[in-house]
Amino acid sequence: MTAPALSGLSLVEHEAEVTRLCFAPQAGDEELARLGDARIWRIYRNMVRTRLRRVCGAALPRTKKALGPEAFEAAFVSWLAEAPPSTRFFREVPAQFAAHLAPRLEAREEGWLPDLARYELAEWTVKSADDADLPPLAPEFGFERPPVVSPALTLLEVGWTVPRKKAKRYEPTPLHLCIYRDPESFQAVTMELNELARDLLRAWIPGDRTMTEAVQAVAQARGTAIDARFIDGLSSLLEDFLGRGILLGSRA
DSSP: OOOOTTTTSOHHHHHHHHHHHHHSSOOOHHHHHTTSOHHHHHHHHHHHHHHHHHHHHHHSHHHHHHHOHHHHHHHHHHHHHHSOOOOSOGGGHHHHHHHHHHHHHHTSSOTTHHHHHHHHHHHHHHHTOOOTTOOOBOSSOOTTSOEEEOSSEEEEEESSOTTOTTOSSOOOOOEEEEEEEOTTTOOEEEEEEOHHHHHHHHHHTTOOSOHHHHHHHHHHHHTOOOOHHHHHHHHHHHHHHHHHTSEEEEBO
């Protein structure tokens, strides 16, 4: 291997040049030779781009298929050139690619494509969510303590039936979604919520009020009476959420 022609640069400057050549749409042998052996650096460049392409495709498989290989590759190439990833964590890369991809999806005639990408990204994010900073839990669930909601969860509003993966076509239907990570399989699971369940879960996520305070605030905002029917429905919802691992319990 020949000595790098950039040996006079600082480490930071050298890293910046490597990054530029990895993310540029094209990199000639002469440019790569400035780093050392052009053949080795071309292999390295291809490895970097292939790894990033794979992680984006793994996070957005249905979006990629809907776009088609050529349009997806064009978006990928322009992303690396114009707004390359700024994170060292592969799990965060798809969100940055999706942000760059969004305007292209909005310009397409398939009105469901933006929702599909947002939905797939939510699934990816939930599966890779970090739950290391969970607060300590009380021995028993209680209404006079703040609830603790799983951090591996997101609420998403979509205007198309994109979660219904086996459907032959997507219909323009507003849906309130809860996407969470199953504690046993570690796969992303999607629930369609009604508005009340959505509002309750939104109120519980911050964990800054007791369960009673949060429920009362939601009921008041919606003009809903807390009667026997409401309590019965709430009990069923809590049992379901606790069983699914959406609610983890009460804060100690």
